[in-house]
Amino acid sequence: MTKKQIVLISIHDVMPDNLNTINQILTKLKRTYKIEHVTLLVVPGLHWTRDQLKQLSEYNKNGHELAGHGWVHKAKNIKSLYHKCHSLLISRDVAEHLALSKKEIFILLDNCYKWFASVNLPTPTLYVPPAWALGKFNKQDISKCPFTSIETLTGIHHNNKTIKTPLLGYEADTLFRQIMVTLSNNINKCIAKLTKKPIRLSIHPNDFNLLLSRQLDKDLKEDACFFTYHNYLSIKN
Numbered sequence: 001m002t003k004k005q006i007v008l009i010s011i012h013d014v015m016p017d018n019l020n021t022i023n024q025i026l027t028k029l030k031r032t033y034k035i036e037h038v039t040l041l042v043v044p045g046l047h048w049t050r051d052q053l054k055q056l057s058e059y060n061k062n063g064h065e066l067a068g069h070g071w072v073h074k075a076k077n078i079k080s081l082y083h084k085c086h087s088l089l090i091s092r093d094v095a096e097h098l099a100l101s102k103k104e105i106f107i108l109l110d111n112c113y114k115w116f117a118s119v120n121l122p123t124p125t126l127y128v129p130p131a132w133a134l135g136k137f138n139k140q141d142i143s144k145c146p147f148t149s150i151e152t153l154t155g156i157h158h159n160n161k162t163i164k165t166p167l168l169g170y171e172a173d174t175l176f177r178q179i180m181v182t183l184s185n186n187i188n189k190c191i192a193k194l195t196k197k198p199i200r201l202s203i204h205p206n207d208f209n210l211l212l213s214r215q216l217d218k219d220l221k222e223d224a225c226f227f228t229y230h231n232y233l234s235i236k237n
Contacts, residue, residue, distance in 0.1 A: 005224040006198035008165070008232055010039040010128070013073060013205055016052050021205045023055075026064070033220045037062075038203075039228045041069035041128050043113040053119050060122055065228040067126035068112040068147065073100040082237070090131055090181075095134030105135050106145065113146040123147055126229050132167075149233060151200075158233055168194045168214040168219060171204040178211040185215070198232065 013023055022040070029035040040059055047086055048056075060066050075096045078087050083098040091098075105165055109127065116123050127147040129135070134142075134152050142150055142157050150157045155164040166188030170177040193200040227235075 004230065005192065005222065007224045007226045008039070008198055008200045008229050009035065009201070009203070010041055010067070010071065010229065011203045011205075012041045012128070014040045014042045014056075014069070015044050015073070016048050018205045019052055019055055022058065023203070025203065025208070026059075029220070034062065035220070035226045037064055037228050039065040039067055039126065039230070041067050041070070042116075042124075043069050043073045044112055045071035048119070052091075053121070056121055059080075063129075063170050065124075065126070065187075065230045066116065066121060067124045067128060067229070068109075068116070069128050070094075070096050070130040071108050073130050082157070086131070086133060091133060094132040095129075095133040095135075097129045098133050098139075100135055102136045102141065106136060109145045112218065122183075125233075126129055126151065128154075149229065151229070156233070157170075163236075165198050165200050166199045169202050169204075170207040170210065171218040172211045174183070175211075181212060182215070185212075201226075 001213065011022060011025060016021065026038070037122060042056065056066060073094050073096065074144055075083070075087075075093050076099050078084055078093065078099060080098070085096065087093060100108065113123065125148040127145070127149070128151040132153040133144070134150065139157070139162075143160050145170065148159065153167060155162055160227070166189060168185050169181055172181045188199065201219060203216070207213065
């Protein structure tokens with residue numbers, strides 16, 4: 001019997017102004033695809049009302065994992081050549097780590113980590129930098145940050161080990177992005193199939209309305225085992 005593909009599923013950019021969309025996605029995942037629990041990537045440094053924080057708490061009580069996702073999800077400035085190229089090809093203006101020094105990144109991570117407890121939410125174990133761009137960090141730096149796990153483009157850095165896992169995305173609002181993301185997804189699906197590794201499936205708030213919505217629908221209908229990051233890493237340990 002062929003083992004089912006393990007899929008780590010996350011919803012990015014959980015912010016105060018898109019909670020209605022997040023609710024719709026969670027309802028769709030449950031009703032249409034029978035996916036009960038996902039990892040929600042929360043952007044803390046925005047204006048969260050009491051009711052919105054209560055909604056985050058309800059997500060967690062319903063079995064969804066809350067994770068840190070930057071601070072404001074927007075770069076203060078785009079100066080370096082690398083950041084400019086990254087912005088043009090991948091991240092636009094959301095890769096806030098790329099505009100920061102190593103010291104500033106440590107401060108951002110610390111603020112993000114402490115924010116959850118400050119608003120009576122469970123302390124997260126996972127951090128995902130916006131656009132998966134960690135910036136001026138190496139493995140030694142990662143080991144010093146407050147989060148147990150950090151996700152980047154190549155995989156998950158967990159307990160001082162790197163778990164390389166292929167990544168699927170669907171945030172394509174131009175023809176160029178549609179072509180490039182489709183190519184990346186196809187390559188990563190082949191890698192997952194050949195290596196028998198878990199695959200990460202990331203959903204952004206507007207993905208069901210963008211150019212790769214059919215591909216997203218098809219991938220969610222696959223006969224796979226869907227995990228939150230925390231649940232999968234707990235089993236792996």
